[in-house]
Amino acid sequence: MSSGNETVLIGKVSATHGVRGQLRITPFSGDVDSLLTLRSIMVKKPGGEMEIFAVAASKAHGKKVIITLKAFDNINQVLHLVGRELYALREQLPELPEDEYYWCDLLGLQVVTEEGESLGELVDIIVTGSNDVYVVQGSGREILIPALADVVLDVDSDAKRMTVSLPEGLLDL
Missing domain, CATH: 2.30.30.240 (PRC-barrel domain)
Structure with a gap:
């Protein structure tokens, strides 16, 4: 079994949402609900370094998730995150049912x-x-x-x- 501090690729920032700095996330597991309980996410910078952000709120939006990060409150602050991969600590993610995988x-x-x-x-x-x-x-x-x-x-x-x-x-x- 993996260690709890292992990072797991969970999705991608597909777009901004609204003007208050929210992000539209495309989950890679197909399970929108698995992302709704995250307390923090990590975004991979162009150089490969991870940047950690606290999650203020999240909600399902069809097959996507809308996430509000505590550090941002307007669209201009989050534009640089669009297209970036998102990661979470494995310990924050729910166990998947048998025959489902991240x-x-x-x-x-x-x-x-x-x-x-x-x-x-x-x-x-x-x-x-x-x-x-x-x-x-x-x-x-x-x-x-x-x-x-x-x-x-x-x-x-x-x-x-x-x-x-x-x-x-x-x-x-």
């Missing part, structure tokens, strides 16, 4: 077929309207794998491996 726990996994054929490394996750899509890079090509229960058979965090059952013809695309 993105940081999936990125970097080796993806193999149920026959044991290595497909490559999970390097990105694309959010779509219905289900996420895993981007797997390997053997000089990119494979897009739907994140569906009948496709993803197993995630072994300890072995850093995901086992998949690919839909017929997916590798032929």
